[in-house]
Amino acid sequence: MSGTQGQTALTARQAGLVGCQSCGRVHAMGTSHCIRCGSALHSRMPGSLQKVWAWLFAGMVVYIPANIYPMLLTSSLGRTTESTIIGGVIDLIDYGSFGVALIVFVASVLIPVGKFLAIGYLALVVRPGSRITKGSGLHGRQHLFEVVEFIGRWSMIDVFVVAILSALVQLDFAATINPGIAAVSFSLSVAFTMLAAQSFDPRLIWDAEEAQAA
Amino acid sequence: MTRIVMLAATALVLMVAAVFFPFLELSAGGMVRRSSLLDAVLAFSSGMMLPLTFAVAALIIVLPVIRLGTIVYALAPMALGWHPAKHAVAAFRVAQALSPWAMAEIFIVGVSVALVKVAGLAKLSFGPAFWTFTILVLVTILSDNYMCRLTVWKTLEERRRR
Numbered sequence: 001m002s003g004t005q006g007q008t009a010l011t012a013r014q015a016g017l018v019g020c021q022s023c024g025r026v027h028a029m030g031t032s033h034c035i036r037c038g039s040a041l042h043s044r045m046p047g048s049l050q051k052v053w054a055w056l057f058a059g060m061v062v063y064i065p066a067n068i069y070p071m072l073l074t075s076s077l078g079r080t081t082e083s084t085i086i087g088g089v090i091d092l093i094d095y096g097s098f099g100v101a102l103i104v105f106v107a108s109v110l111i112p113v114g115k116f117l118a119i120g121y122l123a124l125v126v127r128p129g130s131r132i133t134k135g136s137g138l139h140g141r142q143h144l145f146e147v148v149e150f151i152g153r154w155s156m157i158d159v160f161v162v163a164i165l166s167a168l169v170q171l172d173f174a175a176t177i178n179p180g181i182a183a184v185s186f187s188l189s190v191a192f193t194m195l196a197a198q199s200f201d202p203r204l205i206w207d208a209e210e211a212q213a214a
Numbered sequence: 215m216t217r218i219v220m221l222a223a224t225a226l227v228l229m230v231a232a233v234f235f236p237f238l239e240l241s242a243g244g245m246v247r248r249s250s251l252l253d254a255v256l257a258f259s260s261g262m263m264l265p266l267t268f269a270v271a272a273l274i275i276v277l278p279v280i281r282l283g284t285i286v287y288a289l290a291p292m293a294l295g296w297h298p299a300k301h302a303v304a305a306f307r308v309a310q311a312l313s314p315w316a317m318a319e320i321f322i323v324g325v326s327v328a329l330v331k332v333a334g335l336a337k338l339s340f341g342p343a344f345w346t347f348t349i350l351v352l353v354t355i356l357s358d359n360y361m362c363r364l365t366v367w368k369t370l371e372e373r374r375r376r
Contacts, residue, residue, distance in 0.1 A: 022307060023367035036371045037303055092331065100330045103323070149314075156273065156317055160254075160324025161331070163270055167253040168240050169332060184266050191269075194314060 011206055018043045048201040052123045055196035060116055063189040070180035071162055077175075084182065085109065085158060107157040108186070115155075115193050118148045119200065126204040141205045149197045155190045159183055215369070216293040221357035222285045228350040229279055236341035238325075240332065250343060251275065278316040278354070284309040285357075289366070298373050306366065313358075319351045 012019050012026065018041050019026050020034040027034065027041060034041055070082035083091060085108050092101035122145055125137075162183045169177040236248040255271045288306040292298050325344075332338060 022310060024364045025367070025371075036367055037307055039307060095330075097330050100327050104327060153314055153317055154320055154323075156320050157324045157327060159266075159270070160274070160317075160321045161328045163254045164238075164325055164328040165331060167249045167256070168238055168328070179266075187266060187269060198314070 011203070013043050044203055044207075045199070045201040048199055048204065049123055049127065051199035052119060052196050055192050055199060056116065056119050056123070059112075059189045059192035059196060062185040062192065063112060063116075066182045066186035066189055069182040069185070071158065071182040071186070072165065073178040073180050075176045075178075082180065085186070088158075104158060104161070107155050111151055111155045112189060112193065115148055115152055115197070118144055119193065119196050122148075122200060122205070126207065138205055142202060145197075145200065145202050145205065152190070152194045152197055155193075156187065159187045159190075215289055218357050218361050219286055219290045219293045221353050221360070222282045222289075225350050225353045225357065226279065226282045226286065228346045228353065229275070229282070232343045232347040232350055233275060235343035235346065237343040237347070238329075239339045239341055240337070248341065250341075251347070273315065273317040274321045277312050278318045281309050281312045281316045282354070284312075285361075288370070292369065292373055298370055302370060306370065310363065318347070318354065322348060322351050 013029070016029045017026050018029050018031065020037060020039060020041055022039040023034060023037040025034055025036045029043065031041055033039070067085055069084070071085050071088060072083045074081050074083065085104075089101050089105045089109075092098075092104060122141060125141065162179045165177045166179045169175055233251050235250065237250050237254065239248050251274070255267060255275065284305040288298070288302040288309065291302070329338060
């Protein structure tokens with residue numbers, strides 16, 4: 001038993017209907033295109049979980065070089081120092097700007113890693129036949145998905161910081177900042193995990209309840 | 215509806231100013247460096263990182279412009295009480311699909327982080343484009359807040375039928 005008042009919710013599929021994901025209009029099952037906005041209709045996105053896993057793994061793979069290789073190359077008076085993502089955070093702490101260090105750390109470490117875990121968890125628990133089918137958690141899962149979808153884009157902060165710094169600090173001998181190769185793999189990682197979140201079909205979350213009721 | 219269109223149109227005008235005026239000014243040891251938004255975009259244009267230039271340009275300039283443009287195109291005729299434009303449905307779908315990828319507001323946060331990093335190194339001053347871009351972000355957020363996706367679709371459908 002779940003749902004807020006303790007009754008089971010009726011899914012659109014059980015009612016023989018299919019909702020448009022783009023504009024929210026409801027159609028009879030079997031309609032192929034939405035008559036309001038023209039986008040393709042699916043009761044459940046075909047191959048949703050496969051796409052999620054593919055994008056998620058791609059995102060995780062490119063996140064590794066993003067942390068190993070330097071993000072920023074700073075040359076000052078002939079000396080060149082390289083700093084990685086974590087190195088940049090440590091530099092900021094050394095300057096005493098803890099707030100900004102926290103922002104960068106959250107945006108480029110906590111959010112990506114949290115997103116890997118959250119999307120992986122969601123994709124695991126919505127599998128048909130998953131044993132983790134506690135009905136009370138369904139609302140939580142929906143919230144988790146919404147948070148992941150909303151917050152994912154904010155990881156791009158660090159890439160923009162690198163872009164601005166290297167455009168601005170070009171003072172020949174005194175100080176020059178150039179972007180490192182990690183910037184590329186980091187932005188790829190963000191883009192891939194955003195695609196993973198977008199290919200996840202949130203309606204799969206509520207199928208656990210349907211399976212339980214049946 | 216009128217309010218959304220006005221705000222989106224304002225944001226479009228501001229974007230033009232933001233791209234071409236100098237964005238930030240850095241001076242250290244008698245040397246002055248001005249950079250515009252375009253310079254920030256071109257920062258990655260050397261060697262292997264060229265694709266990232268296109269990505270950054272898309273995320274902070276091109277996609278926000280397309281998104282605002284399609285919103286104005288889809289909603290302006292309706293705000294004036296006319297029949298919706300011919301491709302209003304397609305345009306609004308594009309706007310909706312682009313919304314997670316238009317990252318102007320994230321760029322602003324990135325700018326503030328970069329400012330803190332540079333602050334110790336040199337003296338910084340803001341150019342006119344910095345302010346226009348900040349206002350642009352605020353206006354965009356405001357117009358997104360007024361806009362209800364489902365209501366727009368509903369109105370679009372009703373007006374089209376008449």
